[in-house]
Amino acid sequence: MAVVRKTITFTEQQDAWVKSRISCGDYTNDSEYVRDLIRKDQQNNDKLRLLQSAIADGLASGVSTRSVTDIMKDVDSKLGLHG
DSSP states (O other): OOOOOOOOOOOHHHHHHHHHHHHTTSOSSHHHHHHHHHHHHHHHHHHHHHHHHHHHHHHHHOOOSSOHHHHHHHHHHHHTOOO
16 A cells, blocks of 8 residues: 655644553554554544435435334344344
């Protein structure tokens, strides 16, 4: 995988935070920490897009004529829950 070198600037407080994460053993260096933050942000963005798509699908499907109780029974059945 090709890499691109970036220069970023932190406040003193941010730098102290990053250093604390490294000193407690969560990360080995600044770059590892920043890359992990980016990966987590990408995952959250993917989840947000899926949620937005599900909301759009729900809105496009219109209003259901079924009762909430009937819908919940179907959900429980699909999940294998019986109560």
